[in-house]
Amino acid sequence: NLAPEKIREVEDVVSRGFFPSTYWELLNRIAAYYYTPLIQVIRVALPPGLLGRSQRRLRLTSLGKDQDVSSNTAIFMSPTAQQVIQLLQKTPTGDYSYYYIQQKVKSAYRGTRELIRLGLAENYLEPPRLNQPKLQKAVTLLDNNYQDLTPRQREIVEVLRRQGGESWQSELLQTCSTSTSTLKALEQKGYIVIEEREILRREQSPLMAGDQAKSLTAAQTNALEAIQSLNGFAQILLHGVTGSGKTEVYLQAIAPLLNQGKSALVLVPEIGLTPQLTDRFRARFGNKVQVYHSALSDGERYDTWRQMFTGEPQVVIGTRSAIFAPLPHLGLIILDEEHDGSFKQDSPIPTYHARTVAQWRAELENCPLILGSATPSLESWVSVKEQGSRGAEEQGSRGAEEQGSRGAEEQRSRGAEEQRSRGAEEQRSRGAEEQRSRGAGEQGSRGVGENNFISSPQSPVPSPQYLSLPERINSRPLPPIEIIDMRRELQAGNRSIFSKSLQEALEELKERKQQGILFIHRRGHSTFVSCRSCGYVLECPNCDVSLAYHHVEEGAPQLLRCHYCNYGRSHPPHCPECSSPYLKFFGSGTQRVAQELNRQFPHLKLIRFDSDTTRNKGAHRNLLSQFANGEADLLVGTQMLTKGLDLPQVTLVGVVAADGLLHLSDYRANERTFQTLTQVAGRAGRGEDPGRVIIQTYTPEHPVIEAVKTHDYQSFCDAELEQRQALNYPPYGRLILLRFSSLDPIQVQNTAQIIATTFSDQEGFEILGPAPASILRVANRYRWQILLKFAPDALPNLPDWREIRALCPTSVSLTIDVDPINI
Numbered sequence: 001n002l003a004p005e006k007i008r009e010v011e012d013v014v015s016r017g018f019f020p021s022t023y024w025e026l027l028n029r030i031a032a033y034y035y036t037p038l039i040q041v042i043r044v045a046l047p048p049g050l051l052g053r054s055q056r057r058l059r060l061t062s063l064g065k066d067q068d069v070s071s072n073t074a075i076f077m078s079p080t081a082q083q084v085i086q087l088l089q090k091t092p093t094g095d096y097s098y099y100y101i102q103q104k105v106k107s108a109y110r111g112t113r114e115l116i117r118l119g120l121a122e123n124y125l126e127p128p129r130l131n132q133p134k135l136q137k138a139v140t141l142l143d144n145n146y147q148d149l150t151p152r153q154r155e156i157v158e159v160l161r162r163q164g165g166e167s168w169q170s171e172l173l174q175t176c177s178t179s180t181s182t183l184k185a186l187e188q189k190g191y192i193v194i195e196e197r198e199i200l201r202r203e204q205s206p207l208m209a210g211d212q213a214k215s216l217t218a219a220q221t222n223a224l225e226a227i228q229s230l231n232g233f234a235q236i237l238l239h240g241v242t243g244s245g246k247t248e249v250y251l252q253a254i255a256p257l258l259n260q261g262k263s264a265l266v267l268v269p270e271i272g273l274t275p276q277l278t279d280r281f282r283a284r285f286g287n288k289v290q291v292y293h294s295a296l297s298d299g300e301r302y303d304t305w306r307q308m309f310t311g312e313p314q315v316v317i318g319t320r321s322a323i324f325a326p327l328p329h330l331g332l333i334i335l336d337e338e339h340d341g342s343f344k345q346d347s348p349i350p351t352y353h354a355r356t357v358a359q360w361r362a363e364l365e366n367c368p369l370i371l372g373s374a375t376p377s378l379e380s381w382v383s384v385k386e387q388g389s390r391g392a393e394e395q396g397s398r399g400a401e402e403q404g405s406r407g408a409e410e411q412r413s414r415g416a417e418e419q420r421s422r423g424a425e426e427q428r429s430r431g432a433e434e435q436r437s438r439g440a441g442e443q444g445s446r447g448v449g450e451n452n453f454i455s456s457p458q459s460p461v462p463s464p465q466y467l468s469l470p471e472r473i474n475s476r477p478l479p480p481i482e483i484i485d486m487r488r489e490l491q492a493g494n495r496s497i498f499s500k501s502l503q504e505a506l507e508e509l510k511e512r513k514q515q516g517i518l519f520i521h522r523r524g525h526s527t528f529v530s531c532r533s534c535g536y537v538l539e540c541p542n543c544d545v546s547l548a549y550h551h552v553e554e555g556a557p558q559l560l561r562c563h564y565c566n567y568g569r570s571h572p573p574h575c576p577e578c579s580s581p582y583l584k585f586f587g588s589g590t591q592r593v594a595q596e597l598n599r600q601f602p603h604l605k606l607i608r609f610d611s612d613t614t615r616n617k618g619a620h621r622n623l624l625s626q627f628a629n630g631e632a633d634l635l636v637g638t639q640m641l642t643k644g645l646d647l648p649q650v651t652l653v654g655v656v657a658a659d660g661l662l663h664l665s666d667y668r669a670n671e672r673t674f675q676t677l678t679q680v681a682g683r684a685g686r687g688e689d690p691g692r693v694i695i696q697t698y699t700p701e702h703p704v705i706e707a708v709k710t711h712d713y714q715s716f717c718d719a720e721l722e723q724r725q726a727l728n729y730p731p732y733g734r735l736i737l738l739r740f741s742s743l744d745p746i747q748v749q750n751t752a753q754i755i756a757t758t759f760s761d762q763e764g765f766e767i768l769g770p771a772p773a774s775i776l777r778v779a780n781r782y783r784w785q786i787l788l789k790f791a792p793d794a795l796p797n798l799p800d801w802r803e804i805r806a807l808c809p810t811s812v813s814l815t816i817d818v819d820p821i822n823i
């Protein structure tokens with residue numbers, strides 16, 4: 001006997017009450033595009049501080065991952081979820097009065113009042129406010145009845161008055177040595193108002209010296225003006241060589257927004273570079289800068305998240321998941337180093353790419369999006385190119401003839417082999433042919449903007465506008481890159497892991513009081529340990545990979561570790577197979593390089609910068625500031641030092657072995673290698689002194705290495721895109737990867753097989769596999785996969801994800817990786 005307008009579905013309550021409609025729409029788009037239950041999307045969007053509780057709830061109520069959307073959504077309201085669901089279950093129709101639920105839940109769950117209020121507030125943007133009428137009344141009452149008050153009560157009132165009429169309860173109690181019951185009595189008479197307020201914990205930020213906007217170069221001015229002339233949703237690809245002043249452009253694009261009461265969101269790939277970048281932003285914008293990433297404690301994350309909610313103008317800097325920052329007045333989104341693979345989540349679902357989500361978010365919030373990079377992703381590059389604007393004539397024809405043939409052959413055979421091993425030979429040739437003719441038509445007639453790299457089922461996103469910063473600040477030259485053929489070094493009798501040139505450069509470093517960076521692909525000491533007598537390789541018992549050797553310290557038992565499952569064991573003195581004592585280390589990691597450096601260059605001071613040395617909170621910042629203060633001559637590290645570090649005193653960059661990057665076996669290996677090498681090279685010569693880059697390799701003739709040497713991004717792209725197109729790989733084709741894993745090797749294979757057959761009678765896409773993953777077993781789980789390839793503008797009619805999942809027995813887990821980048 002409720003009025004119908006008082007009955008709402010839970011989903012409706014949650015969406016209206018908690019999220020603004022644009023945000024809700026974003027979450028729904030992600031759920032649809034990434035074939036993910038909405039509840040899982042909500043989980044990545046919300047801070048873990050909030051979700052720790054709801055996840056526990058989830059298990060308690062045993063509501064599985066595949067429940068239908070409306071009841072799942074209610075769980076998000078946990079910690080009250082269970083109550084809500086119970087209430088709903090008591091009603092025959094499964095719905096209930098919104099107000100009734102609100103009342104019930106509110107009174108029963110005192111501890112989470114804040115959350116409830118947020119969840120059901122009419123307008124969630126309003127910060128908590130003191131109840132003004134009640135307060136007015138209290139003031140009058142107090143004035144009229146002051147004489148009646150007990151001495152204790154009077155004392156409280158006096159202290160409150162001295163403090164401007166407000167105090168925290170705990171402080172008040174201490175000052176007046178009174179109890180809460182006295183306060184309650186005062187409140188009951190209406191003389192005072194007690195209100196709960198949140199105290200937000202934030203990451204303590206170091207005080208930064210203020211920093212003024214720099215006067216921009218012509219190219220920077222041009223870029224800034226283009227950005228500022230945007231109105232509403234638009235994308236810009238800011239292609240600026242390393243050290244060209246992109247960050248300065250970001251800073252100056254953001255400044256006026258804050259004055260207009262808007263906020264900005266800046267996404268960066270990895271936490272390693274955030275302290276430095278954050279400092280630059282803090283120096284400019286002070287405490288308007290918020291940092292949001294997974295290295296914060298749950299409490300800090302939750303509170304930062306709440307701070308964003310307030311709607312005060314602010315700049316949020318964060319990693320991938322910060323794309324979900326609940327900023328109400330979003331004026332600009334920036335994705336710095338947009339090519340970087342860490343913007344993609346491989347697991348758990350949703351397997352979102354922050355760039356894709358950023359495009360949707362910018363569109364929904366109607367604000368501009370800047371994609372910045374020195375080495376743009378091929379996706380962004382192609383979408384700019386296809387826009388037919390600037391760059392189309394310039395980039396269109398050139399590379400194909402000149403560069404295309406170089407290395408194309410090599411690649412083609414590699415690609416083909418890969419395909420064949422997946423047992424999809426006919427499919428490949430059919431697909432390639434189809435692709436070729438389709439591609440030709442596309443280039444010829446359709447051209448502009450139709451074939452966007454994002455093919456959201458909901459709405460295609462317009463292509464970005466291209467802006468470039470082709471030179472470094474003050475016309476500093478890009479560092480010359482020397483490629484060293486390590487085979488020749490060996491022939492000339494040099495058995496060291498350092499070439500003659502690198503050795504000389506390292507010697508000079510100290511003399512010239514300069515600093516250097518050495519890039520090594522792997523952490524640890526050695527990538528594998530093998531017996532010289534019988535060839536036995538020490539492997540992880542849980543994974544199909546060799547164990548890496550980690551040097552602990554002299555005298556302590558040395559450690560073998562699996563980089564996939566973190567299994568560890570002591571290093572055996574003898575070969576477990578033949579008892580030979582001659583165990584040899586192969587493949588150099590950061591530790592071994594550091595050891596070698598200490599041996600050969602004892603006067604050089606080193607800092608190792610990899611995930612082993614930066615495990616503790618604040619370690620990134622500490623190590624980098626030690627280095628910046630000149631406490632070391634060399635920074636020796638992995639991937640994380642390729643990303644955005646701006647260390648003007650660094651003149652030398654060395655890459656110990658470029659080959660480790662190239663030989664990764666997926667279709668993006670070339671692109672990733674080019675980007676990594678160009679980025680690491682870009683750390684050299686950013687200050688007054690010119691830089692020098694030395695890349696050691698066993699395959700100097702590789703086209704990627706050649707393109708890196710000449711800083712020739714266009715040629716690289718043209719050659720690479722030709723390959724991608726021939727094989728129907730992104731950005732010309734789209735991929736969906738189904739990853740299966742199970743402890744049971746037979747069951748996982750069978751499941752993959754069964755699911756593959758459900759696709760086989762469908763039109764419009766190629767199926768590659770099922771095939772074992774490149775490493776079949778990780779952490780005792782056997783992994784199989786199916787790769788679906790299809791044209792970007794023709795989304796195939798895939799079965800509902802629920803149907804696909806329903807075919808998986810509980811012992812087999814399935815991740816649907818949409819637009820996968822690690823295959």
Ligand code: ADP
Nearest residue numbers: 214215216217242243244245246247248473646
């Ligand atoms: P990017 O982000 O493209 O790598 P940065 O913004 O870090 O480049 O700029 C490289 C260096 O040049 C930084 O040390 C920065 O402070 C400095 N810089 C940037 N813009 C200017 C400018 N207009 N005038 C002087 N120095 C600048």
Ligand code: ZN
Nearest residue numbers: 531534575578
């Ligand atoms: Zn042996």
Ligand code: ZN
Nearest residue numbers: 540543562565
């Ligand atoms: Zn392992």
